[in-house]
Amino acid sequence: LPRAARPAPAPATATTGETDQPDAAARRDWAVPARTGRLDGIDLAWLDRDDPDERAILIRAEHPELREALERDVDLDTADGPLNPRLHLALHEAVANQLWQDDPPEVWATAQRLTALGYDRHEVLHMLASAISGELWHATREQEFKRDRFLSALAALPDR
Numbered sequence: 001l002p003r004a005a006r007p008a009p010a011p012a013t014a015t016t017g018e019t020d021q022p023d024a025a026a027r028r029d030w031a032v033p034a035r036t037g038r039l040d041g042i043d044l045a046w047l048d049r050d051d052p053d054e055r056a057i058l059i060r061a062e063h064p065e066l067r068e069a070l071e072r073d074v075d076l077d078t079a080d081g082p083l084n085p086r087l088h089l090a091l092h093e094a095v096a097n098q099l100w101q102d103d104p105p106e107v108w109a110t111a112q113r114l115t116a117l118g119y120d121r122h123e124v125l126h127m128l129a130s131a132i133s134g135e136l137w138h139a140t141r142e143q144e145f146k147r148d149r150f151l152s153a154l155a156a157l158p159d160r
Contacts, residue, residue, distance in 0.1 A: 023108075031100055032055050095132060119158070
């Protein structure tokens with residue numbers, strides 16, 4: 001439907017699917033919180049978090065510090081070295097999609113464990129992204145994503 005013809009915004013908690021999983025809404029709310037405000041003329045409250053493209057917009061809205069670099073299509077110099085903003089957001093999306101689909105469920109278990117250790121949500125997302133990025137690096141060389149190695153990387157977190 002055109003945006004003007006859509007019904008009122010969805011409630012803050014995710015309700016689609018997974019009725020057999022009591023923590024599905026909490027997991028999804030943690031992965032991609034509902035937001036208000038605007039980004040590039042888009043009313044964030046109207047976005048459907050079940051839609052991966054609209055989730056990507058919400059993830060981008062969480063990173064206002066990347067806006068200028070994205071517009072200029074340049075890397076940022078950070079204390080940890082260069083940061084490619086598109087890759088950074090893509091890794092956030094990969095983690096959010098894993099959490100959204102609960103696949104593998106160990107990603108959510110690891111997020112909960114790290115949160116219980118006192119890490120903040122965004123730091124946990126970066127830690128989860130480090131596990132998937134490592135396995136993606138291996139997969140480009142071996143032509144195979146090895147689930148066991150990925151799960152071992154999750155279990156090894158935190159890395160500091």
